[in-house]
Amino acid sequence: xxxxxxxxxxxxxxxxxxxxxxxxxxxxxxxxxxxxxxxxxxxxxxxxxxxxxxxxxxxxxxxxxxxxxxxxxxxxxxxxxxxxxxxxxxxxxxxxxxxxxxxxxxxxxxxxxxxxxxxxxxxxxxxxxxxxxxxxxxxxxxxxxxxxxxxxxxxxxxxxxxxxxxxxxxxxxxxxxxx
Numbered sequence: 648x649x650x651x652x653x654x655x656x657x658x659x660x661x662x663x664x665x666x667x668x669x670x671x672x673x674x675x676x677x678x679x680x681x682x683x684x685x686x687x688x689x690x691x692x693x694x695x696x697x698x699x700x701x702x703x704x705x706x707x708x709x710x711x712x713x714x715x716x717x718x719x720x721x722x723x724x725x726x727x728x729x730x731x732x733x734x735x736x737x738x739x740x741x742x743x744x745x746x747x748x749x750x751x752x753x754x755x756x757x758x759x760x761x762x763x764x765x766x767x768x769x770x771x772x773x774x775x776x777x778x779x780x781x782x783x784x785x786x787x788x789x790x791x792x793x794x795x796x797x798x799x800x801x802x803x804x805x806x807x808x809x810x811x812x813x814x815x816x817x818x819x820x821x822x823x824x825x826x
């Protein structure tokens with residue numbers, strides 16, 4: 648079967664993988680892209696995860712029809728987030744890669760590294776904005792209140808990420824009153 652139907656769109660397989668593997672890697676790539684990462688980050692992780700065995704960069708490159716540079720960059724990113732690990736196989740000179748298999752561990756690590764930094768930066772920017780607004784000639788109390796509400800929301804989001812990364816549970820019930 649040369650092409651496949653996926654979500655009502657005709658698509659040609661993007662790899663030389665068996666159809667079922669192409670569907671898995673493309674589906675995970677779509678989800679990862681939706682979350683703001685590069686689609687190929689998800690495709691590489693999914694291939695490693697589904698195979699369940701160490702793979703060389705060359706095997707990844709050939710399986711997903713990616714360039715050498717793309718695989719190198721993707722693997723570096725995934726290693727940075729500890730989503731894949733580089734390992735040595737005895738009697739083989741090439742590095743191999745394996746996927747992190749603990750979903751919650753992987754998700755909490757990425758949330759902490761990526762979203763945690765973003766929320767912290769937003770909170771700092773809002774604090775600075777409020778200070779500048781207060782120093783304006785005639786600060787508008789309504790504007791200051793709105794900035795403060797945004798600051799509180801950023802604080803709640805930071806708490807939610809912190810709690811989730813520590814407990815793998817998320818409770819955002821406190822945001823109801825704020826919103």
